[in-house]
Amino acid sequence: MKDRACLGEFELLVMLAVIRLGDQGYGVPIAREIERQTGRQVAFGTVYATLDRLQDKGFVRSSLGDATPQRGGRAKRYFAVTATGLRTVRETKQSLIRLWQGLPELEGGVA
Amino acid sequence: MTSSRAIAVWIFDRLGLDVALAGDLLEERTNGRSAIWFWRQVWIAVVAGVWSDILHHKLLALRAVVIGCAVNSVWLFLWVRFLHLGFSTRPELTRPELSIESLASLSLILLTQAVTGWTVARTHRAQAIPMVLVFAIWLAMWFLADSFSEIGRLLMDSLDQPRFRAYLAWYFMPFFTEIAGLLTGGIIGAPGRSEQPADR
Numbered sequence: 001m002k003d004r005a006c007l008g009e010f011e012l013l014v015m016l017a018v019i020r021l022g023d024q025g026y027g028v029p030i031a032r033e034i035e036r037q038t039g040r041q042v043a044f045g046t047v048y049a050t051l052d053r054l055q056d057k058g059f060v061r062s063s064l065g066d067a068t069p070q071r072g073g074r075a076k077r078y079f080a081v082t083a084t085g086l087r088t089v090r091e092t093k094q095s096l097i098r099l100w101q102g103l104p105e106l107e108g109g110v111a
Numbered sequence: 112m113t114s115s116r117a118i119a120v121w122i123f124d125r126l127g128l129d130v131a132l133a134g135d136l137l138e139e140r141t142n143g144r145s146a147i148w149f150w151r152q153v154w155i156a157v158v159a160g161v162w163s164d165i166l167h168h169k170l171l172a173l174r175a176v177v178i179g180c181a182v183n184s185v186w187l188f189l190w191v192r193f194l195h196l197g198f199s200t201r202p203e204l205t206r207p208e209l210s211i212e213s214l215a216s217l218s219l220i221l222l223t224q225a226v227t228g229w230t231v232a233r234t235h236r237a238q239a240i241p242m243v244l245v246f247a248i249w250l251a252m253w254f255l256a257d258s259f260s261e262i263g264r265l266l267m268d269s270l271d272q273p274r275f276r277a278y279l280a281w282y283f284m285p286f287f288t289e290i291a292g293l294l295t296g297g298i299i300g301a302p303g304r305s306e307q308p309a310d311r
Contacts, residue, residue, distance in 0.1 A: 027135035044139075045156030048132045049163050067134070070141040072120060074134025 007059075007092045013038065014050045015089050018060060018079050026065065026076040051079055059085030116140065119153045125301050126240050128160040164241040171235055172245045179231050179246035186223040194219070220285055221292040228296025236302050243297030247290050254286050 007015060017033040018025045027044055030051075034042050054060045065076040081089075100106065116137060123133040136156070140149045165172050231246050232239035255262070265282055268275040 027132060028138055031135075043155040043159070044132060044135055044152050045159040048129055048156070049159045052129075052163065064131070068138070070138050071134035072116065072137040074130045074137065076134065077129070077131030 006095065007088060010046070010050055011054060012089070012092055014047060014054065015059065015081060015085060018051075018081050019086070019089070023078065023080065025079045030079065054085065055079075058082060059088055115146065115150075119149070122153065122157060125298060126157060126160060127164075127237065127301075128156060132156055161241045161244060164238045165245055168238055168241075171238060171242060175231050175235055175242035175245050176249045178234055179227055179249070182227045182230050183223075186227070190219075217284065217288050220288045221295075224289045224292025225296035225299070228293035228298075229300035230296075231293075232297045232300030239301035240297055243293060243301075247293050250289060250293070251286075258282075 013034050014030065017030045017037070020033055021029050027047060031042050031044055031047050034040075034047070051060060051062070055062060060079045060081055062077050062079050065078050067073050067075040119136070120133055122128075123130070136149060136152050139152075140146075227246075228243050231243050235242035261282070262279075265275060265279045269279045
């Protein structure tokens, strides 16, 4: 069987948030998007550690943007998903769907 | 910029953490997030950043421990050879009291460990503080392993009889001084972001 890169749960959340935000994805909106969609609080430090890891794996790339006074003159770091990252998200989705199928305990939506 | 934000920025700068992350936190604070939220985020960012640095530079971490031990060996040799100051922490030998001799010993521990911390920081410029922390953790583990039974005995005694709490604090005094010296030296020796090598 071919060895595939697979995303962890939080890595997948971050990747999906980056994809959803398009070219507007930097730390603040990425963290807010995850909070809005999942309802759970996220730490910016954890988001950045995950983004650094995803960048090392070649799933996202980053570029420095503009600095504003409200940021203490510090530049924004924009993240964008790469073609490899997009393929890995699709593969992770397929793997999850395959695992999901045929489980009677998860049918119907009533716990 | 308020002083608490300036402190946070200084911490990020000294630890060499991502400036964009510092900017994001400042932006959120300006947009109305509470001070508790802000400092909680800073704390998590520091722990995650330092831990990530250590994981990414295991060999450097090993080198930091070797260099720290080498410098401390020199101090130990000089202490044994030329100084005859005592700092006994054994309760049956001394009462916990600040004598001239114990103060001199603590000052020397602080000074020598500051030099050790500075040396570790200067020899690991790109990951200065994380590497000083690695050595501090190593020293803490060494201390705990070496004094496990004594600490356990003092803890039990302190629970039974409050008068032993002073002895327990006294027992930890040189160790805390050592760690304080290391961190102080490390912070002084750590280059700011503008001085750091570009290849981090």
